[in-house]
Amino acid sequence: MRPSRQQADEPGREREAADGAETPSAEAEEAESREDYALDYDYSNFFWGTGDDAFGVLGPFEEWFDIARPRGYYLFGMPMQTPPAARADVVETKDRQRLSGLINFASYNYLGLSHRPEVIEAAVEATRAYGTGASGSPILSGTMEIHEELARAIAEFKGQEEALLFPSGYSANVGIIAGLMRSGDLVVTDQYAHASIVDGIILSKANVRYFRHNSAADLERKLRDFGGRKLVILEGVYSMDGDLAALPEIVEVCKRNKTRIMIDEAHSAFLFGEHGRGIAEHFGLDEDIDIHFGTFSKTLGGQGGYVAGSHMLIKYLRGFARARVFSCALAPGVVGGLIKALEIVRTEPQLRRKLWDNVAYMQKCLKERGVDIGPSESQVIPIMIRDDDRIFEVAEDMIHAGVYLNPVRYPAVGKHRSRFRISVTAGHSRDDLREGADIIARVLERNGFL
Amino acid sequence: MSPTEYHFRHAVSAFFEMNRDAAKALLPPHLEPFEPHHGLAVFAVTTFDFVKSEVGGYQEIVLAVITPPLVTSTGQWPRSAFYPFVVGTNTEASRLHAIERWHLPHYMADVSIDFDEGPEHVGIRVREAESPILDVTVRAHKWTRVDHLYQSFMFDRGKSFKSNIHMAGEFTEHEEEAGELAIHRHPMTERLLDADVETYPFRELWMKNGVQTFEGLETL
Numbered sequence: 140m141r142p143s144r145q146q147a148d149e150p151g152r153e154r155e156a157a158d159g160a161e162t163p164s165a166e167a168e169e170a171e172s173r174e175d176y177a178l179d180y181d182y183s184n185f186f187w188g189t190g191d192d193a194f195g196v197l198g199p200f201e202e203w204f205d206i207a208r209p210r211g212y213y214l215f216g217m218p219m220q221t222p223p224a225a226r227a228d229v230v231e232t233k234d235r236q237r238l239s240g241l242i243n244f245a246s247y248n249y250l251g252l253s254h255r256p257e258v259i260e261a262a263v264e265a266t267r268a269y270g271t272g273a274s275g276s277p278i279l280s281g282t283m284e285i286h287e288e289l290a291r292a293i294a295e296f297k298g299q300e301e302a303l304l305f306p307s308g309y310s311a312n313v314g315i316i317a318g319l320m321r322s323g324d325l326v327v328t329d330q331y332a333h334a335s336i337v338d339g340i341i342l343s344k345a346n347v348r349y350f351r352h353n354s355a356a357d358l359e360r361k362l363r364d365f366g367g368r369k370l371v372i373l374e375g376v377y378s379m380d381g382d383l384a385a386l387p388e389i390v391e392v393c394k395r396n397k398t399r400i401m402i403d404e405a406h407s408a409f410l411f412g413e414h415g416r417g418i419a420e421h422f423g424l425d426e427d428i429d430i431h432f433g434t435f436s437k438t439l440g441g442q443g444g445y446v447a448g449s450h451m452l453i454k455y456l457r458g459f460a461r462a463r464v465f466s467c468a469l470a471p472g473v474v475g476g477l478i479k480a481l482e483i484v485r486t487e488p489q490l491r492r493k494l495w496d497n498v499a500y501m502q503k504c505l506k507e508r509g510v511d512i513g514p515s516e517s518q519v520i521p522i523m524i525r526d527d528d529r530i531f532e533v534a535e536d537m538i539h540a541g542v543y544l545n546p547v548r549y550p551a552v553g554k555h556r557s558r559f560r561i562s563v564t565a566g567h568s569r570d571d572l573r574e575g576a577d578i579i580a581r582v583l584e585r586n587g588f589l
Numbered sequence: 590m591s592p593t594e595y596h597f598r599h600a601v602s603a604f605f606e607m608n609r610d611a612a613k614a615l616l617p618p619h620l621e622p623f624e625p626h627h628g629l630a631v632f633a634v635t636t637f638d639f640v641k642s643e644v645g646g647y648q649e650i651v652l653a654v655i656t657p658p659l660v661t662s663t664g665q666w667p668r669s670a671f672y673p674f675v676v677g678t679n680t681e682a683s684r685l686h687a688i689e690r691w692h693l694p695h696y697m698a699d700v701s702i703d704f705d706e707g708p709e710h711v712g713i714r715v716r717e718a719e720s721p722i723l724d725v726t727v728r729a730h731k732w733t734r735v736d737h738l739y740q741s742f743m744f745d746r747g748k749s750f751k752s753n754i755h756m757a758g759e760f761t762e763h764e765e766e767a768g769e770l771a772i773h774r775h776p777m778t779e780r781l782l783d784a785d786v787e788t789y790p791f792r793e794l795w796m797k798n799g800v801q802t803f804e805g806l807e808t809l
Binding site: 176179182185186196199203317330333337339340346347348349525526528549553554555558 | 606625626627629634648657658659660665666667668669730733737762763764765766791804
């Protein structure tokens, strides 16, 4: 019954065979059914296996994915051939064609720092000075002077006593949460919390409750009857809708319930607030946050993550954040680039002003064209499609029309809450944004979404 | 066993997050709850307005925990799977039929199920005489025609069973979190009252004018 690889790669074959025969075989009917319904399934259908063989689920998954990939999943992970700048060249992997000069709304390079010449030069200098890798755990031989320099610079920038570096944002969240919370504790987090937060909670073995997105009232309900150690975790900017944390209300609830609070500023650090410290600064609540988390891979255009807070917190996590202890320290070249990128953030506030001007302009352009951008209040702007069956075909049309953006569908968002997620950057020109909005509106209109 | 068909006017489901440990306590030992997020399981309410079956027309409510499906290399992939922990109907004949043929656990008194259909929503009230059991509201999204495969697991007197169930008809589904649920104190719902069941569905499904087909019963 299993279709051959050739059949799976050539979706028309089974249907042709079935049409040509007087009576379609059961196999042909089954294959056709799978073709028809391939996009009705997703990764979540193949999470669990069947039977006693740990590889038992691999075959069914491969059969589904080989059908589903050319229908849209190929749009994820297409290789870029240029820096993630305002315009980018991308290899479309279904037909292996190079798409040049796309308006790039897919990258997190919010201030355009990943390809700034002075950042690249700093990365090269650090690589020349220290080599390509740290060659050790940060608690053994992997810490170099530039790691300490970056940690000091981050702590100073965030207005915190001390900071600790991690090899990725994911490992930072996992390391902080599992380093601090224990079995029997309670972590309460927003229902839209990032996977790295959830995985940190799993690894900590703490109890978990989720509060309805941005609802301080539901958070209070979830905290009220628990008497032990508690931690609330929220994000500054939510990465699928681009809306901001309801931080003032949530801080009040945490104070009333004597609960520590951690904020994930992956998409907001170095952007929000007068000095760019993040959402906590934006709301004037820096002092009310116990744990400040952020990443280096978005606005700073590098790689890695950090936690900033009190000396006591950092001292403890230095010993107990296993995701850091048992990983190699950040590559020196990355660290050199990050130090320069952070310096640019501090010394060029006009970059943030340009970003916010661009965000306002893009939101205006999209709204004027009748595009539904959901609740976005930030540089992350969803283009709501709300049709899981058609999001990929519209995405194909978008990319061939000249814009590179990320399609998002279940299970990354709720069923039929599919959307395109666009990232506006300071590197976009007004012409890029106007042209991008025109293309988006045109494609939506010809596909019946406007 | 040849396929058994149940023709329905409405089939309405709503999925709610609930405490994972409470869900596990509703399942037989060989089944695990599906976890959409760590620590959470899924409680599903499904109500049917059957217009034609071997036992005539009747109405049914199924309270279930969603479980991982058995995914194999043959046949249509299942969309999801569930374990009904209690079923209620408004006729004795329908209960005896489902117990005998499908080993489904039933609440043995008649319950009434009212479907209040509007242009974009359907409200369902489940009662036993004057005693409220459950109220749920589901809203529509885009309508399409589908033929979906689900799996139902049953456990009766130490034996485990599975049936493949096709649901064909007009279908709408979304996760706009627009619906509502009220669970009232009643013998059918008593094991849900301390299970941290959310008051709004994260997923809403509504089918109209379709056929539910049980392929047969497998002993696991």
